[in-house]
Amino acid sequence: AQKITQTQPGMFVQEKEAVTLDCTYDTSDQSYGLFWYKQPSSGEMIFLIYQGSYDEQNATEGRYSLNFQKARKSANLVISASQLGDSAMYFCAMREGRGSQGNLIFGKGTKLSVKP
Amino acid sequence: ETGVTQTPRHLVMGMTNKKSLKCEQHLGHNAMYWYKQSAKKPLELMFVYNFKEQTENNSVPSRFSPECPNSSHLFLHLHTLQPEDSALYLCASSQMRGAANTIYFGEGSWLTVV
Numbered sequence: 667a668q669k670i671t672q673t674q675p676g677m678f679v680q681e682k683e684a685v686t687l688d689c690t691y692d693t694s695d696q697s698y699g700l701f702w703y704k705q706p707s708s709g710e711m712i713f714l715i716y717q718g719s720y721d722e723q724n725a726t727e728g729r730y731s732l733n734f735q736k737a738r739k740s741a742n743l744v745i746s747a748s749q750l751g752d753s754a755m756y757f758c759a760m761r762e763g764r765g766s767q768g769n770l771i772f773g774k775g776t777k778l779s780v781k782p
Numbered sequence: 783e784t785g786v787t788q789t790p791r792h793l794v795m796g797m798t799n800k801k802s803l804k805c806e807q808h809l810g811h812n813a814m815y816w817y818k819q820s821a822k823k824p825l826e827l828m829f830v831y832n833f834k835e836q837t838e839n840n841s842v843p844s845r846f847s848p849e850c851p852n853s854s855h856l857f858l859h860l861h862t863l864q865p866e867d868s869a870l871y872l873c874a875s876s877q878m879r880g881a882a883n884t885i886y887f888g889e890g891s892w893l894t895v896v
Contacts, residue, residue, distance in 0.1 A: 699882050699883075699884075701884065701885075703887070708889065708890075709870050709872075709889060709890035709892060710887065710888070710889040710890060711825075711872055711874075711887035711890070712887075713884055713885075713886055713887070716882075716884055718882055757825070761880075761882075761883070761885070763880060769827050769830065769838070770825075770827070770885050772824045772825040773824065774823075774824050775824075
């Protein structure tokens with residue numbers, strides 16, 4: 667079974683609008699971390715935001731926020747006021763406290779295209 | 783400016799060549815990783831080093847040989863590769879290996895095997 671599921675292979679958003687990228691995860695661990703990364707066509711994997719399993723507040727970093735719904739095991743990324751430079755692949759990832767020895771497990775990614 | 787630097791950014795090599803990918807992290811981290819990203823596949827973890835000791839080899843063929851001389855440097859030695867090994871190779875580092883430790887990636891090395 668997939669540990670990280672990103673159901674949207676591709677998404678389009680108009681510049682200056684908000685967009686939500688979906689991510690669901692599967693784990694039996696109580697302690698885990700959820701991460702979002704951005705990968706432009708150049709290849710670099712850029713860390714965006716982190717949410718810990720025990721964090722009660724949703725994480726925010728500038729225009730990025732993470733909509734964490736623990737009971738549903740979802741960790742959606744919300745990008746507000748989209749910019750052309752936001753066009754990239756976005757990966758959701760999870761790091762478990764045990765089991766996989768803390769290694770990062772990635773989803774297949776969502777390709778976001780921002781239209782002018 | 784990234785805290786994890788990879789060289790070369792692009793590499794084309796023949797199947798009989800020997801080459802190396804280099805990674806250096808300036809973040810004071812203790813764990814370093816090699817990941818492989820092929821077209822239309824999720825990132826695959828290849829190797830993990832924790833305090834210079836290899837702690838994980840994810841069933842990687844022996845034609846890939848990692849080396850970690852210290853906590854700041856990581857190499858991936860390549861020899862007799864196959865065309866299917868063409869991919870983006872990403873180096874990464876983290877403070878420790880626990881769930882809360884963010885993994886930071888370099889810019890990647892694009893490898894083409896001809």
